[in-house]
Amino acid sequence: MKRYSVFAIAREAMRQHTGWDRAWAKATPKKKYDAIIVGAGGHGLATAYYLGKNHGIRNVAILEKGWLGGGNTGRNTTIIRSNYLQDPSAAIYEKARSLYETLSQDLNYNVMFSPRGVMMLAQTQHEIRGYQRTAHANSLQGVTTEFIGPHKVKELCPIINIDGPRYPVLGALWQSRGGTARHDAVAWGYARACSDMGMDIIQQCEVTGVRQANGKVVGVDTTQGSIDCDKLGIVVAGHTGVLADMAGFRLPVESLCLQALVSEPIKPCMDVVVMANTVHGYMSQSDKGEMVIGGGTDGFNNYTQRGSFHHIEETVRALVETFPMISRLKMLRQWGGIVDMTGDRSPIISKTPLGNCFVNCGWGTGGFKAIPGSGWAMADLMAKGEPGPLAAEFSMWRFREGKFIDESVAAGVAH
Amino acid sequence: MSTRLSTAGRLIDTAKPIKFSFNGKTLQGYAGDTLASALLANDQLLVGRSFKYHRPRGVVAAGAEEPNGLVNLGSNGTFEPNQRITTTELFDGLSATSQNHWPSLEFDVGSINTHLARFLPAGFYYKMFIHPRPLWKHVYEPFIRQSAGLGKAPKDRDADTYEHFNCTVDVLVIGGGIAGLAAAAEAGRTGARVLLIEQTAAWGGRAVVDQPTIDGQTAADWVTTTLAGLAAMENVDIRTRTMGAGVYDHGYVLAYERLRDHAPKASGPRHRLWRIRARQIVTATGAIERPLSFAGNDLPGVLLASAVRDYAVNFGVGIGDRTVIATNNDDAYRTALALHDAGLQVPVILDARAKGGGELADQARAKGIRVENGKAIASVKGGKRVTGVSVCLQAGQGAVLEEISCDCVAMSGGWSPVVHLWSHCGGKLTWDEAQAMFRPNNDRPPTGADGEAMVIAAGTANGHLYTAEAIADGWSAGRAAAHAAGFTAKPEAIPDGSDVPELPLTPVWMMPQGAGYDLRSKSWLDFQNDVKVSDVQLAAQEGFESVEHAKRYTTLGMATDQGKLSNINGLATLSGALNIPIPSVGTTTFRPPYTPISMGAIAGVARDDLFQPIRKTPISGWHESNRADFEPVGQWRRPYAFVHKGESVHDAVKREVTNTRTNVGLLDASTLGKILVKGPDAGRFLDMLYTNMMSNLAVGKCRYGLMCSENGFLMDDGVVARIDDDTWLCHTTTGGADRIHAWMEDWLQCEWWDWKVYTANLTEQFAQIAVVGPKARQVLEKMGGMDVSKEALPFMQWADGTIGGFDARVFRISFSGELSYEIAVPASQGRAFWDALLSAGAEFGMMPYGTECLHVLRAEKGFIMIGDETDGTVIPQDLNLGWAISKKKDDYLGKRAQERSHMADPNRWKLVGLETLDGSVIPDGAYAVAEGMNPNGQRNTQGRVTSTYFSPTLGKGIAMGLVLHGPDRMGEVIEMTKGDGTYIKARIVDQVFYDKAGEKQDV
Ligand SMILES: Cc1cc2nc3c(=O)[nH]c(=O)nc-3n(C[C@H](O)[C@H](O)[C@H](O)COP(=O)(O)OP(=O)(O)OC[C@H]3O[C@@H](n4cnc5c(N)ncnc54)[C@H](O)[C@@H]3O)c2cc1C
DSSP: OOOOSHHHHHHHHTTTTTTOOOSSOOOOOOSEEEEEEEOOSHHHHHHHHHHHHHHOOOOEEEEOSSSTTOSGGGTSOOEEOOOOSSHHHHHHHHHHHHHHHTHHHHHTSOOOOBOOOEEEEEOSHHHHHHHHHHHHHHHHHTOOOEEEOHHHHHHHOTTSOTTOSSSOOOEEEEETTOEEOOHHHHHHHHHHHHHHTTOEEEOSOOEEEEEEETTEEEEEEETTEEEEEEEEEEOOGGGHHHHHHHHTOOOSEEEEEEEEEEEOOBSOOOOSEEEETTTTEEEEEOTTSOEEEEEEEEEEEOOSSOOOHHHHHHHHHHHHHHOGGGGGSEEEEEEEEEEEEETTSOOEEEEOSSBTEEEEEOOGGGOGGGHHHHHHHHHHHHHHSSOOHHHHTTOTTHHHHTOOOOOTTTOSSOO | OOEEOSSOOSSOEEEEEEEEEETTEEEEEEETOBHHHHHHHTTOOEEEEOSSSOOEEEOOOSSTTOSSOEEEESOGGGOEEEEEGGGOBOOTTEEEEEOSOSBOSSSBGGGHHHHTGGGSOTTHHHHSSOSSHHHIIIIIHHHHHHTOOSBOOOOSOOOOOEEEEEEEEEEEEEOOBHHHHHHHHHHHHTTOOEEEEOSSSSSBTTHHHHOOEETTEEHHHHHHHHHHHHHTOTTEEEESSEEEEEEEGGGEEEEEEESSTTOTTSOSOSEEEEEEEEEEEEEOOOEEEOOOOOBTTTSTTEEEHHHHHHHHHHHOEESOSBEEEEESSSTHHHHHHHHHHTTOBOOOEEEOSTTOOOHHHHHHHHTTOOEEETEEEEEEEESSSEEEEEEEETTSSOOOOEEEEOSEEEEEOOEEEOOHHHHHTTOOEEEETTTTEEEEOTTSOOBOTTSSBOEEEOGGGGTOOSHHHHHHHHHHHHHHHHHHTTOOOOOOOOOOBOOOOOOOOOOOSSSSTTOOHHHHTTBEEETTTTEEHHHHHHHHHTTOOSHHHHHHHHTTTOSTTTTTTTHHHHHHHHHHHHTSOHHHHOOOOOOSOSSOEEHHHHHTTOSGGGSSOOBOOTTHHHHHTTTEEEEEETTEEEEEEEOOTTOOHHHHHHHHHHHHHHSEEEEEOTTSEEEEEESTTHHHHHHHHBSSOOTTOOTTBEEEEEEEOTTSOEEEEEEEEEEETTEEEEEEOTTTHHHHHHHHHHIIIIIOTTSOOEEEEOGGGEEEEEEESTTHHHHHHHHOBSOOSTTTSOTTBEEEEEETTEEEEEEOOOSSSSOEEEEEEEGGGHHHHHHHHHHHHGGGTEEEOOHHHHHHHHHHTTOOOTTTTOSSSOOGGGGTOGGGSOSSOSOOTTHHHHTSTTTTOTTSEEEEEEEETTSOOOOTTOEEEEEEEOTTSOEEEEEEEEEEEEETTTTEEEEEEEEETGGGGTTOEEEEEOSSSOEEEEEEEOSOOSOTTOTTTOO
């Protein structure tokens, strides 16, 4: 792999950029791999990357039915934070966040991690108490957060209307090292690094069946033929139910459409990420200048990647109330992604009833921020066959035991 | 020079001059001008700067597809960035400034990027700024962000208002060109309810510019006649300035009406968002011309050929004195003819087709215009405006044959139907090789709820570029749509259009065909985002082969025009680079809105006080005039405390608690949920809903009940009263009322649909007032009426009667530990009853209290609060509420879940009281720490506080919390986080701090 740097750019500029290689190699399936990952979203690619980097497993294929990063990874609003309430969540999200801090250097790909700070507004007494609780929990979890008052909120984000007549801002939970990153770059950076380790990223390759023998997985059927493997990782977000069905088990996962939208680009006016859960919406400004806006999921299960307009309306209303200045901005584009929601809104990183078949899903509305940590934990699980401490609590059997990891306690909107 | 012509424009009224300003300069235009045409008439060719390289930018189009002409419009409360000048109608006093430059439009420091362009290819930022790490945060990122964005951020509150409009129609026709008009007329004739919308202020679309003959009249006359016919039909509505913004599932269409953008001084809302439910949708949205990719095609003065024609014909504006035309099709010859007719020079038409054009070409030649076949533009000369072109062979590599001076270039690469609305909801496209365009695949339309087609594309939007075909297609689309919606009429004659025959175009995706890197890196695809042919080729080279990857890597089509001009050229370039056919490359996804729509319009009237409904109790008025400090609780606003003059909120709460405990307090409890459950199976139903038994509750009695989710978690609590044999009244928490009612209905409608149970949410039908405190009974006795003695109305019973002449239902229940009556009266009587209580209570020291006092009272008494002691992870057993779980029942919601291993784990945290050793208040949210760390390096914990208050009654801090083995550890001292890294010591105590024996409430 040719390293990216300012010198490389300068060199290429002199020869009309003819020297740049493919970011990832074009691959056709081999007969057999040590491990196959289904789904080249962020989580699948990161799993493969850490399998290679941390565990030396490099005979790996990542199979993607469309184009890599084209699922939720390429559709999300890129909020990164780790101020979660429950211990297992805080652990994996903080692991991810800290990996994001150096991801550009690790991957030699600028993922534009921007720790500009994330604030979650408290607009009811109940929310104040909830976020104060999170701040206490975070202080014991090694996550740096702080509960700040309304004046600090205004100082950090002058465009907020802190004394709206309906839900004045009473304070906020502030994580100064939370922020955003460029979603495509995360997928592309991991893909390039995986390819560089000799892994095969095979796009336009849909898995259509999971083959098994003696209770263990032996391979998959795909639109590009059958491929054998020793281990299989299912990392397909909204399509987890479909893959689980192929593998012969069921998961407590529902697929829902989550929408987002952007405004036309304007000059910088917002230097932090703001989430307002009482009114149900959140906003940040992209490096391109667009206001990036999201809210809650549509109410019904579906696979269409396009939602109902009334959800957009609800979200925009909430944000016009919170940031009155956006009233005269225009919505440029709206879109949707299919998110995988578990019963407790926390992910599953788990062994499955099928031997050597592992699943990583349930990241729902908030898994972009988890990509490096999730890949790390999933690689660990796949390499060793048993979960390490990061994944231990996220077993799929927790629902049977009633051992939920419920984050809705802390936030109605969990992005 | 760009100037107003002596020939009058179709749309302008030269009798009505209008003054406006651009970058502080006062200019003049006419009524009917767009801001673009008015600027061009004043020779203001340069209107902005591009995003990445800050290249000088001029107008390229005349409509919604314009990528360059974006300005800051207005000031203060009516300021708006990124306003597209080609769709901004001129009005008196309009003031606009150009965007994205410093210090000025003419001299922009950022244009240095043009000279660095070769260091800034597609995706350069992914490859740079990686080392050293701190520089990204402190130098590179701030720099990138600073240069981002186009218009300025608005600062002030929006001074305008917006509204929504709902309507249902049989046939919605989008687009007021000849196809749309024909569709509406034909559908209207069947009696179907028809709505026809047009995004601009004028009818007729492109036909009225080119004036073909329709039904023996000019197109303009045909439009006038047709409009008159439509106006005469009562079942047809027509609207201009209304854009079809998005098509959604089940015939839901969003339209965006700009009511006052052209007349800001008029009154009323600025925009109106139409939410239309249509049985059938006809998209007659026309087509957009494509630019050609040649070096320097981004210079101000290079426009679409159709736009040059529009400006001349519609607005009487000549962009240049000498216009060179570059084309690959016959249509652009019309521009040459129009310019010639207007007295402007066309030094040459460069037709890239080897064989050149047909009849229109002959007409041009006949007028003496030089036509060159197989020729192309090698490059455009000029800086901030075009000064000339160099001509080459299309088939070659760009060797210059000739230089021609000119001040305008009109280009045409063919036409692309506007398929956005067709595609929003799943309509598929097909590649039309002959016309080099994606057009709707009529075999795969978007389908509605019934699985049948719900959208019909018509006219040019359906790929019919000839007038005759387009109008006939519109006519049959209108007919088919009406038919599908259930309406028919005897057919009448199809409107008959006539056309000059044209020769087919030849696709030209690169001009000249063999252009080298030098030319390709100066050939723009996306003018706003500065994406060039070489960028897309680089993306392909680097493996960004999917059209979505190429788009994201290069930002092609991601500008405010969403690729209306650039996408087809971009994907053709990609197809060429990958050597695969265009249809295999495919398009990116078309997403609403068609063009950007204001957030204000989306929010509608719902802002400020109207943001969400404010629910008011019958007594809210009193609270407002008596210094209530409100807190939002759901959509209600409840008094947190009533603050007397000179008091702090904290003082007020203290006073209210003490007064209630010693005299008597009054609480507006009207927000509490009151759900009536009635029917032969009501008892059985409630036994499933609550953890305890409700079916055996005696008429006249009350019982406290708990409700759990299927997962066993406690979700609501409240007192249930048995009203009569088959009627129960369930009280829920304030926040729970709607949720619990929906929950009940969910079970009744989806699971136990054969149970005979009816529910009604009576929350707002009654005002409910709690009279609380040792003197409560004295107050009621003074009011007179029913017997409220302990004997007649013991604790946990209710009775109907009158109090002080008011019909009342009185519940002897207590959430404070005091003698307490909760009295429900009809909502209409609530305020009068409240006033009557206050005057009767005056001599007993009665004072109203708010929610915080309520919380303190219940905490002193050790009562749990949903949302404090519970958080969706707590089961009743954790709260020592096992007594409220019936052991007799086979089942209740949550029972099976509570039997799961983790739920039955003896190591779950349990509820206890907590007291600091020094009497201080434990901070909200504090956790109890335990020794050591867990495997993830997090500090171990053994509990947390759930409610914590200063108790005025006890004069110290009190708290409840969940603690590991808590009830077995009474007296033990644990350490709680203070939040600043230090800890506070707390002793585990009984959770009941006040009146442990419960004597005070049961008197
Ligand atoms: C609108 C929106 C906003 C969001 N905002 C945020 C946010 O601000 N912050 C945050 O942290 N998270 C956010 N999320 C959530 C986040 O995007 C996801 O949790 C995360 O991207 C999931 O990554 P993934 O790799 O698991 O899934 P995906 O990126 O969806 O990848 C799964 C891949 O599997 C492929 N696949 C499916 N079936 C098959 C098959 N049979 N064979 C082969 N391949 C298959 C898919 O094509 C897809 O590429 C948001 C999500 C959405 C939709």
